[in-house]
Amino acid sequence: MFSLGHLSVSETGEVKNHEHKYPYRLNFYNTPPIEEISTEEFETFALDRLQVLKAIEGAVLRSKTERQIADHIRDVSNQYLPLHSTEGGKGYPLEQERRKDHISHFILRLAYCRTEELRKWFIKIRFIEENKEERQAFLNNEKLNWKDLTQGEKESMKNELSHANPYIMFDQETFFIVDFEQVPDLVSRRAVYLKAGKAYVPLSEQVTLVVGEFRKKLSVALDLASRAFPSIDDERILPLLNNINQQYFGRTYINNNVTDKVTADNVDQLVEHFPLCMQHLHLKLRENHHLRHFARIQYNLFLKGIGLTVEEALIFWRKSFSTITDDKFQKEYAYNIRHNFGMEGKRHDYTPLSCISIIMNKQPGPGDQHGCPFKHFSEDNLKALLAQTGVRKDEHLKEILELVRGKHYQIACTKYFEITKCLDDLNSRDNGERHLIETIEHPNNYFEQSIKLSKASNGK
Known part of the structure; x- marks a missing residue:
């Protein structure tokens, strides 16, 4: 049995000692959950929360506005982690929503012992959206003991406070006194008045204090979690915790439903909608009239996913391999093409490769053409x-390369999509209210989003 605090994983998911009450949506996750959950629930909770974390990471790294980030988090949270x-x-x-939020946080605390930066967005967005009464009740419950500036002190410092916060309604504003080290973000922005080592924080910036407190608590908790990780020996959950960032849990893209019939003759016209990895393979195929084994698998399965049938695939590859004889093509290549479509051997119906699979598996060697350009080039x-x-x-170019250097390969691909589809221009035209696409997780998802965007632009 695996225990995290008092969270245990069982085969049945029978709940034990479930005495938790969740009076607030906000949570600093101070107390581990005390109950038993099923392995299925353990995995579902972890992967659903991971979807939200990835959405946050993608939006932040793609330099979106705070409003776009908040809207994106809200949309993805409502789908995977409603609260x-x-x-x-x-x-x-x-109660069930808050239980899932609570448990999933502690699961990912083990899986991600070094990613506290992303978690601040959960507490920040929730805190901003909470009404004043619930915010205050939550803070009182946490006993943070921030000192309020009295009305007399506030009036005596009116000029200094107003100068530091020119856009607030001074008469209605409340101020807190904290050590300046607690609010480095506000200090760097010169958004608070500083005196004798103290920062005078207006209520409108209270969320910065909350996030700071949350990060401080979480930093200690993550350190404890990283120390506890080696003692976990439950074979049912260790593979999930060790490999959670390599999981792909989206669609398999067996059938294309966004474009007209795909044939051997119109693949060239569709290349503009391909992700960079598939454009590269297509360019190499046209240049050399050949692709090596793993490149053929990667590209053939992608084409299968956009709607190319096995019959059309055989025509496409035969025409592309124009420098060899029919006999050589039939002997050396046709079988593997049919095999990808489940027509030979064990007749397994293979699905297109996801980004994670392309990035993590079958590392290309000298002369190979497969892989992810952002990762392998x-x-x-x-x-x-x-x-x-x-x-x-x-x-x-600089934006993309910075993401690549930071090993954010899928986000670099998403940025490539935005640049080549001129989404920045569309966002400027529409005041940034539209066209925030999801982070690319699958080459066929890239294709679908490109086709849909093209149809929308053409009024179809």
Whole structure:
């Protein structure tokens, strides 16, 4: 039996000692959950929360506005980790929602012992959306003991406080006194008045204090979790905890339902909708009239996923391999093409490879063409391919390369999508209210989003 605090994993999921009450949507996660859950629930909770974390990471790293980030988090949270407020949640299963939030946090605390930066967005967005009464009740319950500035002190410092916060309604504002080390973000922005080592924080910036307190508590908790990890020996959950960041849990893209019939003759016209990895394979195929084994598998399964049938695939590959005889093609290549479609051997119906699979498996060697350009290319080769496929502005190239250097390969691919589809221009035109696409997790998802965007732009 695995224990995290008093959270145990069983086969049945029978709840033991479930005495938790969740009076607030906000949570600093001070107390581990005390109950037993099933292995299925353990995995579902972890992966659902991971979806939200990935959405946050993608939005933040793609330099979106705070409003776009908040809207995106809200949309993804409502899908995978709904958490309604006490006042507005009448009719919703608040206890179950908050239980899932609580447990999933502690599961990912083990899986991600070094990613506390992302978690601040959960508490920040929830705190902002909470009404004043619930906020205050939560803070009182946490006993944070921030000192309020008295009305007399406030009036005596009116000029200094107003100068530091020119946009607040001074007469209605409340101020807190804290050590300046607690609010480095506000200090760096010169958004607070400083005196004798103290920062005078207006209520409108209270969320910064809350996030700071949360990060401080979480930093200690993550350190404890990282120390506890080696003692976990439950074979049912260790694979999940060790490999959770390599999980793909989206669609398998067996059938294309976004474009017209795909044939051997119109693949060339669709290449503009392909992700960079597939554009690269198509370019190499046209250049060399050949692809190596793993490149053929990667590209063939992608084409299968966008709607190319086995009959059309055989025609496409035969025409592409134009420098060999029919006999050689039939003997050396046709079988593997049919095999990808489940027509040979064990007749397994293979699905297109996800980004994680392409990035993590079958590392390309010298002369190989498969893989992810953002992960596997040298910087010079990546620059050349980006320029060849439409990224020509220095600032755009810099944005993508910074993401690649930070090992954010899928977010770099998403940024490539936004740049080549001119989404930044569309966002400027529409005041940034639209066109925030989801982070690319699958080459066929890239294709679908591109086709849908093209149809929307053409009014279809």
